[in-house]
Amino acid sequence: MYSTLARVRCNGIVGRSLINQFSRNCCALPEPNGPTVKTVIPGPKTKQLVQEMSPIHNASTIQFFVDYDKSIGNYIVDVDGNCLLDIYTQISSVPLGYNHPDMLQVFKDDHNLKSLVNRPALGILPGSDWPAKLQSTLMSVAPKGLDMVTTMMCGSCSNENAYKAICMWYQKNRKGTSDFTQEEMESCMKNLPPGSPDLSILSFQGGFHGRTFGALTTTHSKYVHKIDVPSFDWPFASFPVYKYPLEENVAHNQAEDKKCLAEVEDLIEKYAKKGKPVAGIVVEPIQSEGGDNEASPEFFQELQRIAKRHKAALLIDEVQTGGGPTGKFWCHEHFNLDSPPDVVTFSKKMQLGGYYHNLDLRPAQGYRIFNTWMGDPGKLLLLEAVLNVVKRDNLLDRVNKAGAKLKSGLLAAEKEFPAILNSTRGRGTFLAVNAKDTKTRDEIVNRLRQKGIQSGGCGDIAIRFRPALIFTEKHADIFLDRFRQVLKEL
Numbered sequence: 001m002y003s004t005l006a007r008v009r010c011n012g013i014v015g016r017s018l019i020n021q022f023s024r025n026c027c028a029l030p031e032p033n034g035p036t037v038k039t040v041i042p043g044p045k046t047k048q049l050v051q052e053m054s055p056i057h058n059a060s061t062i063q064f065f066v067d068y069d070k071s072i073g074n075y076i077v078d079v080d081g082n083c084l085l086d087i088y089t090q091i092s093s094v095p096l097g098y099n100h101p102d103m104l105q106v107f108k109d110d111h112n113l114k115s116l117v118n119r120p121a122l123g124i125l126p127g128s129d130w131p132a133k134l135q136s137t138l139m140s141v142a143p144k145g146l147d148m149v150t151t152m153m154c155g156s157c158s159n160e161n162a163y164k165a166i167c168m169w170y171q172k173n174r175k176g177t178s179d180f181t182q183e184e185m186e187s188c189m190k191n192l193p194p195g196s197p198d199l200s201i202l203s204f205q206g207g208f209h210g211r212t213f214g215a216l217t218t219t220h221s222k223y224v225h226k227i228d229v230p231s232f233d234w235p236f237a238s239f240p241v242y243k244y245p246l247e248e249n250v251a252h253n254q255a256e257d258k259k260c261l262a263e264v265e266d267l268i269e270k271y272a273k274k275g276k277p278v279a280g281i282v283v284e285p286i287q288s289e290g291g292d293n294e295a296s297p298e299f300f301q302e303l304q305r306i307a308k309r310h311k312a313a314l315l316i317d318e319v320q321t322g323g324g325p326t327g328k329f330w331c332h333e334h335f336n337l338d339s340p341p342d343v344v345t346f347s348k349k350m351q352l353g354g355y356y357h358n359l360d361l362r363p364a365q366g367y368r369i370f371n372t373w374m375g376d377p378g379k380l381l382l383l384e385a386v387l388n389v390v391k392r393d394n395l396l397d398r399v400n401k402a403g404a405k406l407k408s409g410l411l412a413a414e415k416e417f418p419a420i421l422n423s424t425r426g427r428g429t430f431l432a433v434n435a436k437d438t439k440t441r442d443e444i445v446n447r448l449r450q451k452g453i454q455s456g457g458c459g460d461i462a463i464r465f466r467p468a469l470i471f472t473e474k475h476a477d478i479f480l481d482r483f484r485q486v487l488k489e490l
Helices: 004-008 018-021 044-055 099-109 112-117 130-136 154-173 182-188 213-217 250-273 297-309 331-335 377-392 397-415 438-450 473-489
Strands: 075-076 083-086 148-152 198-202 278-283 313-317 345-348 353-357 423-426 431-434 456-458 462-465
Touching: 004 044, 018 353, 075 198, 083 473, 099 112, 112 377, 130 377, 148 154, 154 213, 154 278, 154 313, 154 345, 154 353, 198 213, 250 278, 278 297, 278 473, 345 423, 353 431, 377 397, 377 423, 397 423, 397 431, 397 473, 431 438, 438 462
Parallel strands: 198 278, 278 313, 313 345
Antiparallel strands: 075 083, 148 353, 345 353, 423 431, 431 462, 456 462
């Protein structure tokens, strides 16, 4: 049945009876046997669509246009009929691959469909099932110790609003009250203290936390994200730069941790003296856009202690790492922190955005953290399906097994091609390897695409791996075979 369905899917004709048969047995998706490339990528149809789009919308970043009707599982099909193994998954945002039957069933339910069509302003007029849905979905996977959630739409707005919540929390603690004086109410309308206090959020070099105005100040991964846009005077510290293999560079890497942590503490003290106290620290468990830079559990443990000493909140940005790709649902679970983070932001694989927190991070007054949509019930329904499949099919175990196979293969490639590759790293299937320089990295990514592998880069020289949670050891073998072909051609 699987091979038959794969053929009709790739031909764009999916029989209802076949889909119904498959829906009763969906432990494995009906995928093609491997990638097939019919044209140079981007192909002629993509190039034509780019020409049609360019007069009305910036199309300069488009890699290719996709036929989402034909895409299936771990395979993405472009409009020219090329079928690629996708190990990038829309920048780590597709948890179950393409056209998973459980996802396709969600809006066949009339109530779910009406929840999608009648999209509410959730802050004022939520549907009657919204509290129960929040409890059964988002709170069922809440980071340990965090018992509240605020929903948003995307990663940037999740961080942006979390920063606001942190500043409100800091001021409440500073003043000893959530009430406002007349002077505060009047001065904030003129962008002046005390109503608009001169607080700061500390971030790290190489970090990426979004492109909205405040989040952009804490983003330090690529100049193209920031140039021409004003930034706040907020501190940013160095992030550890490790040498690999980790087990052979313990002393160096521990010294990196110590140096960067000392810099964090120094910056907090410096900004306090200049009248811009640090209200919060934002950090990714693995710096994703900045190059898949990782730090040790000990680094994060001490970072949390520094935040507590200085009465600053610790925000762990799990927008890209959250939802299972590191082998645990939340990457910071690997760190054995002394206590829960103060805030954890999420998006991407979670389908909608938001942040987890406790009661003390919730403003006492309404409308302080607010927008029209405050999330999307349709996205929450999709997340409900995702979580059911993750649990039913034991996908975190699959991530660890596939990740081990993929990582061992990358390490083997690194040994075979030491002049080209180095520094294999990561957790689960959330992996990366460095090329010797930017030109080589870009050439590898491009050649992989021509061989039917959709991958991506990050930082200056890293190739990053962001497959779906349904990625298996078989898919790792397919990728590693094509990867070795490319490396031999260089």
